[in-house]
Amino acid sequence: MADAQIILAYGRDTGIVAIGHGERYKAAHEALAAADFRRGDDWVFHLPGVDEDASRATVANLVRHATAHGAEVVTSSHRFIGDTARDIARLLPGQWDVRIELYSHPVWQQDLVPWLWDSGELVRAVQTQRIPYAATLTDTAETTLLLVERPGHQLGYLVGAFAPEPFEEGYGDPHAPHSIALPPFAGRAARGIADRFLPTYERAVHARRIATVAEALARIHAEQDAWAAIIASSRHRNAPPLGEAAETFLNRAWAEFLAIAQHAPVLLDRCRPAATNWPGDARVLAELADALTDAEDLDRDASLTLTERDARLRAVLGTWLTHSEPFLRQARAATPPRQQTVPAAALPHQALPRGQHAPRR
Template sequence: MHHAHEHGATITPSSRPYLGDIGTEIAARLPGAWSAQLEIYSHPLWQEDLSPALWEAGDLYRALVDHRVPFASVLKYDTGTELLLIERPGHRSGYLLGALTEHEKEDPHDDPSTPPSIVLPADPQLAAHAVSHTFLPAYRHAVHNRDLNTVLRSLERIREEHQTLQAIKDSGRCSDGVPLGDSRLIAGMERDFADHAWLSFVHVLDHATLLLTRCRPAASAWREDAAALTRLREALASSQDAWKEWNDTRRELYSIPRTLPAHEWSQARGQLGLAVLPAIETWLADSEAFERQARAAVPGGPASLPAPSPRLLTTRPTPPPSPRAAAAHR
């Protein structure tokens, strides 16, 4: 204030609490182990780099697109959930809060599970209540639906290829009409299917276990689904050795300075796909029961906040002190 007066500058203090303080105060009042970190975006490109990480297509998204946002507070849950808190542009009070994600995603405007941002008051107690009772329940539902949709899309891709393969085997002809006179052709097609099926089934292995824990067939209108859910759990359990082998293989290969040739990757995936083929077929057969039970499931409680999935191919760098690198949330 003294230097401003010396240079003839006028400073108008804001009635809005400092973002670094309000973020810390809100985090301290949320259920569970939350923390807050102030981030400074000295260059507009750093602000723009938030867009790929923002899981939101409403007020917070438009604020980042249409306004200069020089700093933000990131609220972090101890399992990896991150929320972005900024001052509400164009208003003398209030804040905007939305979700960040490390998951690859398409345009958030096309994602039906996107959790909407929320306007928070300047009072940290009221703000924390709004986050814990309004935003986080919506966020948990959004994560649940996102993971469910990921599993269902993966199963649909497998189903399409499985039906194509079965139609070729039943007809005795390739898709171009050429007769299958050599059994090696069929074996090759089955290996190709197993390769592609594994790439999709890994998403089932990654997300379905947690989704199944939320299913309560006895409390639903489809109690008879209990047997199908038991079969699905057993199928996942029988695939754990292949899942572990896949993760161990990727971790080992990416820790050494060489690249595995594409055909060797395909061979490795094909072998794993053939190993879990009975589990894949079980999931294809009982996918309808899984979907209706998972749609009816209600995730709840702080414990259901998601832990980040293992990222074996890329690792998120540790954020440096502010000002930070532009790709912090990539």
């Protein structure tokens, strides 16, 4: 692949579009500007609306300018990815915002790797194949999908997800869902996302929430054991002052509890103890929910003395440590809400149109 390349594709509303990329992508941009292509706000170059003969002449002119700038001009077998992403988004349940992503320099696409929450083909492609551009689809719940043309295929796409915001980076996470391949049909692609990928994604988010809470509870247990050891050794001359040790324990335990406060409410809301083998856990779950409310009140109630605050914090931590096992078994038995599917009536039967070849000289 040339170190400066221009990819031509066809946009439904914009006609011929062009994307420059490579280590010398600026040379590609200079060639496009010299050939009268105009750069949009998304950094995609567009050929102003002209007739077919004029388009043919302009593209021929672009090839000459590209050669002079040391850039290669190629034509995509796909249509413009922005059109594809918008067609799919319109068929997905809910509201989705589409944005175009350009990775003009090859190293830029590596910025995706830490944030991609994927254990399938997509993350491998981003790491090993050239991905000059992509589209993101984000819904109102801030689920963000990444759509790319499938490397090595004339048609077809890959879709995966970024890590949910509360989890920050997602690379290498064992709970990450698998990206899936999509066909070049808007309706079938949307159904694949709605029926296959999004349910898998939601289950993965659910499992990662459980793991996050379980890990936080384990660390609080460890802090409590360390605190108990300090109390047991308090009679020794070299033991730290109990007041200082108590403050350290509570500060560390509270820092860990913040993850529980963030993820446990969603998990509690999904628990249905009556449908499990442990219906008696309903009382325990109610106590845990009340403890979360008490924890929220601690931050809002400025009238509490330090002693009162510490006592209530200990009570909250004690409730969650005591009932961690029934909570985790109920959370693991729970399931995320079922995503809506794409109605069959909304599925067009025609394929997404292939990218139109740019006129040749």
